[in-house]
Amino acid sequence: MGYPRFLGVVEGNQFIIQDEEYHHAKVRRVKEGYKIEINDLQGNIYLGIVTCIDKKSIKGEILQKIPVIEDNFCVNLFLGMPNKLSKIDELIPSITELGVKNFIPVITHNTAVKEKDILKKLPKWEKISLNAIKQCRRLFPVQINRPVSTDKISPASAVKIAFYEKEKEKILKDIKFSADSVDIFIGAEGGITDEEIKMLKSKGFETFSLGPYILRMETAVITGLCQVNFVFR
Amino acid sequence: MGYPRFLGVVEGNQFIIQDEEYHHAKVRRVKEGYKIEINDLQGNIYLGIVTCIDKKSIKGEILQKIPVIEDNFCVNLFLGMPNKLSKIDELIPSITELGVKNFIPVITHNTAVKEKDILKKLPKWEKISLNAIKQCRRLFPVQINRPVSTDKISPASAVKIAFYEKEKEKILKDIKFSADSVDIFIGAEGGITDEEIKMLKSKGFETFSLGPYILRMETAVITGLCQVNFVFR
Numbered sequence: 196m197g198y199p200r201f202l203g204v205v206e207g208n209q210f211i212i213q214d215e216e217y218h219h220a221k222v223r224r225v226k227e228g229y230k231i232e233i234n235d236l237q238g239n240i241y242l243g244i245v246t247c248i249d250k251k252s253i254k255g256e257i258l259q260k261i262p263v264i265e266d267n268f269c270v271n272l273f274l275g276m277p278n279k280l281s282k283i284d285e286l287i288p289s290i291t292e293l294g295v296k297n298f299i300p301v302i303t304h305n306t307a308v309k310e311k312d313i314l315k316k317l318p319k320w321e322k323i324s325l326n327a328i329k330q331c332r333r334l335f336p337v338q339i340n341r342p343v344s345t346d347k348i349s350p351a352s353a354v355k356i357a358f359y360e361k362e363k364e365k366i367l368k369d370i371k372f373s374a375d376s377v378d379i380f381i382g383a384e385g386g387i388t389d390e391e392i393k394m395l396k397s398k399g400f401e402t403f404s405l406g407p408y409i410l411r412m413e414t415a416v417i418t419g420l421c422q423v424n425f426v427f428r
Numbered sequence: 429m430g431y432p433r434f435l436g437v438v439e440g441n442q443f444i445i446q447d448e449e450y451h452h453a454k455v456r457r458v459k460e461g462y463k464i465e466i467n468d469l470q471g472n473i474y475l476g477i478v479t480c481i482d483k484k485s486i487k488g489e490i491l492q493k494i495p496v497i498e499d500n501f502c503v504n505l506f507l508g509m510p511n512k513l514s515k516i517d518e519l520i521p522s523i524t525e526l527g528v529k530n531f532i533p534v535i536t537h538n539t540a541v542k543e544k545d546i547l548k549k550l551p552k553w554e555k556i557s558l559n560a561i562k563q564c565r566r567l568f569p570v571q572i573n574r575p576v577s578t579d580k581i582s583p584a585s586a587v588k589i590a591f592y593e594k595e596k597e598k599i600l601k602d603i604k605f606s607a608d609s610v611d612i613f614i615g616a617e618g619g620i621t622d623e624e625i626k627m628l629k630s631k632g633f634e635t636f637s638l639g640p641y642i643l644r645m646e647t648a649v650i651t652g653l654c655q656v657n658f659v660f661r
Contacts, residue, residue: 264640289647294640331641368658406657407497407527408564414522417647421654424639425601 198242199223200232200329205257210235210243212253219326220253232261238334239263263334268428269376270420271297273348275383276306277412280316286416287320291327291337293420294428297351300342305385313342345391348398352376354427355400358419360386360409362402367422374427381419384412431475432456433465433562438490443468443476445486452559453486465494471567472496496567501661502609503653504530506581508616509539510645513549519649520553524560524570526653527661530584533575538618546575578624581631585609587660588633591652593619593642595635600655607660614652617645 201220203212210233212220225231227248233241240263245255272295277283283300290298298320300313317339324336343349356367357380380400382391392402405418434453436445443466445453458464460481466474473496478488505528510516516533523531531553533546550572557569576582589600590613613633615624625635638651 266640288644289650292641292643292647293651331643333641406661407499408525408566410525410564411521414525414650417522417650418526418654421651422658425655425658428639 198230198232200234202236202329203233205233205235205241208257210241210255210257213251217252225253234329234334266294267375268294269296270294270423271299271351271378273299273301273378273380274416275301275303275381275387276308276313277383278307280308280312282412283320284323286413287323288327289417290420291324291333292331293417293424295337295420297338297340299340301348302342302344303383304345304388304391306383310342346394350378350398352378356423357395357400357402358405358415359392359402362404365403367403367426370426377423377427379419379423381415431463431465433467435469435562436466438466438468438474441490443474443488443490446484450485458486467562467567499527500608501527502529503527503656504532504584504611506532506534506611506613507649508534508536508614508620509541509546510616511540513541513545515645516553517556519646520556521560522650523653524557524566525564526650526657528570528653530571530573532573534581535575535577536616537578537621537624539616543575579627583611583631585611589656590628590633590635591638591648592625592635595637598636600636600659603659610656610660612652612656614648
């Protein structure tokens, strides 16, 4: 399954791994002479060999550039915030694995948490996604956006999908066209109000069902992303 | 979204809720005069009204039988056991929501936990699924089976799918036929051995890819189930 991958800075045929990533590599017991992969967060992956480990950094030489496949499919996920924001912590690795490009926390009518509590979480979510890309082999982390309220949502794609539990008829399976960018809205627990759905529809969102059973937010998000990937990617 | 649902025993036009379920109902602040739904675990859902709450039971009258849609699609999930069995605790609500009929823990070559540790977990997983059906509105819980080793897997469906990270070509989207029963195999972390995949193929399993990125077990299970539901259900 390839060599362990770390985030690092590449200059010429040298790489350097520092700070938090240095500690990750130490925990993974990286030693001199080991081959590792380096993601430079500029869209490149390299195979390198460790030549020097000191108390602050891991240095080494680049052996080769590894060919990568760029992911040109864009998914923007607008997600109603649950009362327990730690649920989002747990979801970030999954949405990273499932290819979300932009994550936009939404403050819905039923959202009980305050904007400032969400803002405080953003650096943590960024860090979780940054960590997840090494494992799942993505090039870039999910872009974590600032929270918006439902009325301030500005969709960026031609295809706009709102998964909605009161929608019983329409399922994504019936969609026959393709797209290279999709906006998804999923509400929080407690659902969203009829007025908010009206608002989303006026912004061009179409409502779809996720299936016969009521899903918790965690399952709904993964299922929704999976369906979108399946239909459009 | 309907009345809160509880598990109970129905006789004639009376219902009774006892034991652990009694405590769940107390926590949900059910009072005399409240309307609730009762799942009798025989395939029936009733609307009832609470007439009497004492120290051990909640009793009431049945108002009407609620029409239900039976789910005739059968998914059997064979899942390689991870080293942290608590990950399965967290997965059981999701696989309940996604309609799994039978859950069969698999002891693969790379499974580090012992059979007896898995056996100890079965009653807990049964209870978690039983709790989840009330929320997601399924009629029956997932059947939790005894663990088997990879060579003892006996698939029950005509369609047998093994999601496998080394399979890069075949995706479920290419499948054009339908089925009313599907067996799914998903390995644990660390993957399964080439020999085990050979074994599964000899039992009729076909390998499929779950997409371009490497998924953690949690995401793989939900994504795999979602794809199967999407294609066949």
